[in-house]
Amino acid sequence: MKKVILAFSGGLDTTFCTIYLKEKGYEVITATVNTGGFSPEDLKQIEEKSKKLGASKHYTVDAKDRIYEDIIQYLIKLNGLYEEDYPLMCADRYIIAEEILKIAEKENAEAVAHGSTAVGNDQVRFDGSFLSLNSGIELVTPIKELGITRSEEMAFLAERGVFVDHVYTKYSVNQNIFGITVSGTEVDENKEPDEGAYQLTKKDGNAQSEYLTLEFSEGVPSKLNGQKLPGIEILMKLNSMLGKYGYGSDIYIGDCIIGIKGRIMFEAPGLLALVEAHRKLEQLVLTKKQIIFSRGAGAQWADLVYSGLYYEPLVKDLESFADSVQKRVTGTVTIKADANRITVVELESPYSLVRKDIAMYAQKACWSAEEANGFIKLHTMQQQLAGIKK
Known part of the structure; x- marks a missing residue:
């Protein structure tokens, strides 16, 4: 019997996956990776539900510190908001995938599974992570493969005596x-x-x-x-x-x-x-040059992380740049x-580039008017020459 490690939240989709995978002949081991959305009571209830559904074993993993160390600190260092707006709140999927694979290795499991659909971004993040980190493992995605609706999931479960409290919420x-x-x-x-x-x-x-x-x-x-x-x-x-x-x-x-x-x-x-x-x-x-370059690096890093490409080597290259430029x-x-x-x-800051002994904006400076005039002449030389040609 093949073992499958199922990323399990206890909701309708992963409840369906548990029963469905068992019927397909898998030994189902569930794993809940807490990335900050579950209370201790939630986690206890999820574990109890897993046992009632017939999973052979359940793991609970606290991954909050990992997410901060591996992702959030670089989001801060690189000011990495996707499209200058969205703070990459989806990036925990990579850590979830990594923890699922760790359990799969420990259990000598042949397969991993999740409950994402075929119409969202998370399928790319999860499936891409599994393929990038362990291309030899079997990837099972029941909701995606069946194209099943939530109503159909509930009917499937009800036929087997499993009833899910699916309360309608506005959001x-x-x-x-x-x-x-x-x-x-x-x-x-x-x-x-x-x-x-x-x-x-x-x-x-x-x-x-x-x-x-x-x-x-x-x-x-x-x-x-x-x-x-x-x-x-x-x-x-x-x-x-x-x-x-x-x-x-x-x-x-x-x-x-x-x-x-x-x-x-x-x-x-x-x-x-x-x-x-x-x-x-x-x-x-x-410096001005560091800030300009960092903007581009942050935008590129955020785009890769958002887009399911966290394991693209450039991500680590950009993080190495961040570690260097952030020393001050x-x-x-x-x-x-x-x-x-x-x-x-x-x-x-002890590294402030605002130096009163060098200059105070629009008030005083350590250079003369003659030196300022020479700088202005050279600094604007090309635009002066361009103006002559009009």
């Missing part, structure tokens, strides 16, 4: 360590979602303006309000500290891997604040939080 909500994404209803219809769509960024009308300090060390957050904390804890604390101001949500329309346009609402106050603070600190400590991105950023926004109001 489809997904959460991980990055934040929350919301789709469905008005979001899909290019309309404004109602207040019920928001969770992390529900505005507290009593929240007063407040100042926060973030310290960065070589491009990654190391302290919040003077307290040294792991970066992942800083991220989670900022979600609650800034979300109450209504900051950190956006509605994004962008280019999907499969060639269509997609619209999604997301909430990521902590991550967006870290990227903004980091970007402002870079303006203080990096160390300092303190003061943020003012207000209704619906944050503002970086103060910056301090």
Whole structure:
């Protein structure tokens, strides 16, 4: 009997996959990789459900720290928002795939499986990861291969005495360590979602303006309000500290891997604040050429990660560049939080390129007027010559 490791959330799709794969003669081992969307109680219930469905074994893997170390820290270092907007909240799929393959190796399993459909981006991220990391393993995708609807899944399960509480909700909500994404209803219809769509960024009308300090060390957050904390804890604390101001949500329309346009609402106050603070600190400590090159590197990295190409060698090349250029991105950023926004109001760094002893913008400088005139003449020489030819 072949063993298959099924990425299992306990929802309708993976419940169907468990029963279906058993009927196809597989020994089903389920695995839940927690990327920040499950509480301890959720995980306990998922494990119990797996046993009731007849899985031979169940694994629970906490991958939150891995996601921060492998992906989020580079998103911050490279200011890596996909199409300058979306904070790559889908990138946990790569870590899920890696953890599934680790379990497959441990169990000597011949196959891996997931519950993605044929109409979304996740099929590319999951299948591409499995093919890139272990091309010899069998990949089983029941929902995708059958083209089955959710109603048909429920009917299939009911015939076998398995009933899934599939309660209709207005919005489809997904959460991980990055934040929350919301789709469905008005979001899909290019309309404004109602207040019920928001969770992390529900505005507290009593929240007063407040100042926060973030310290960065070589491009990654190391302290919040003077307290040294792991970066992942800083991220989670900022979600609650800034979300109450209504900051950190956006509605994004962008280019999907499969060639269509997609619209999604997301909430990521902590991550967006870290990227903004980091970007402002870079303006203080990096040269113009470094900043321009970094923009292109960040855009390329984000495009690859979004597009199912996390294992393209260029990703690691860009991350190596980030590690190098970030060596001087160390300092303190003061943020003012207000209704619906944050503002970086103060910056301090031992590597600041703003030097009062060299110059103060529009006030004084260590060069003479004659030297300035000579520079201007040479700096604008080509445009002067071009003007003569008109």
